[in-house]
Amino acid sequence: MTFINYASREINCKIVYYGPGLCGKTTNIQWIYEQANPEKRGKLVSLATETDRTLFFDFLPLDMGTIKGFKVRFHLYTVPGQVFYDASRKLILRGCDGIIFVADSQRARMEANIESIANLATNLRENGFDIRTIPYVLQFNKRDMPSAASLPDLERLLRFRNEPMVEAVANKGIGVIDTLKAAARQILMELQRA
C-alpha cells in the first residue's frame, strides 16, 4: 500500500525481500545501508537472534530523491527465512508494494527456493495480494558459489511470470542496486497506471 501524503509531498513505498533461510536477504539490505549516503538512509533496524538469524524483520528506510515534486521514500523489509517463522513472514507482507525474491543459486537449495515461492504465494493471498500481479523481481544470489546452478536451470525452475531477473553476489554488492531498481521501476510505474 503506497502512502501518498499530499501535505508533506511524500510517497512511501514498502518493499519486502523474501526467500529461503540464508539466501542473503539481510545481506542485500546491509549492503544498501553501507553504500547509501548517510543523509539519505535511516537507521537499519534488525530484529535478529543472538546468532544473527532474522527473528522478525530487518528494516531500512531510504530517501530516494524526488519524482514529480514528491519525495520518494522506500521502506525495505526482510522476512525471517527459516520455515518455522511463517506467522511472522505473513505479518510483514501486510501492505507491501513490491516483492524482491532472493533465490539461493546453489543446487542444493533449489527445493527450498521453490517451497519459499509457494509459501510467498500463499502468504500474499492471505494479505489480499496476487503473486502474479504484484510488482516482483527475481534475484539469483550467490552466483559466485561453485555449486551454483546454471542460469537457464534457475530460470526454468523459479521464474513464472516473465519477471525481471537479476544475477547477484550480495555480499560483494553485485546486482544489489539493479535488483532494487527493477522493483522501484515496477512500483512507480504502478502509480502511473492509477
Added chain:
Amino acid sequence: MSKLDLMLFEEEYKLLQEIIGRLSKDASAKVVFLVDKNGQQIAAAGDVKSIDATSLASLTAGNVAATDGLAKLIGEKEFSLLFHEGEKDNLHISIVGKRGILVVIFDQNSSLALVRLRVKKASKELQEIFDQVELRAQKELDPGSRFESPFSEITDEDIDRLFGD
C-alpha cells in the same frame, strides 16, 4: 494503483495534526505519533526530534501486527491497547479504526489513567477523519471521478534519476 492506497491531502493532514497536537498537551505526553498499520508515520506532535520516528513507526506496526497475530491465536479479534511500562518513560499504543495506530509516550508528568482518557476522545475524532479519507478514496476510484494523479506521467528517466543514473 491498488485500492488500498492511502492518500492524505493537506486539509486532512492538518486536522489529524491538530488532534494529536491537542492530545499531546491534554495528556501531558512527551510525544504522540500517529502511524499506519503498515509502519508508515502519518503525523507526530510533541518533542518529536528526541526520537527516531521512522524506526518507531516500523517497530510499532510490527509490534501491533504480532499482537494481532496472538489475539487471533486465542480467538480474539484484536487487542486494542498495548502498554509498555519503563523506568522513566512509558508507551501507550492503541488502535484507531482499521488502519491507524496511536502511540503516546509519557513520563511521570502524566499518568496511565489520564492518557487513556484523552486517547479515547482523540481516537474518536481521528476515526472520523480516517472515515472521510476512505470515503474520498472510494469516490476517486469511481471511473467518473475528476481526480488526476500527479504520477500519471512518470517516465523511465524519472526513475533512473532517482538512482543517480
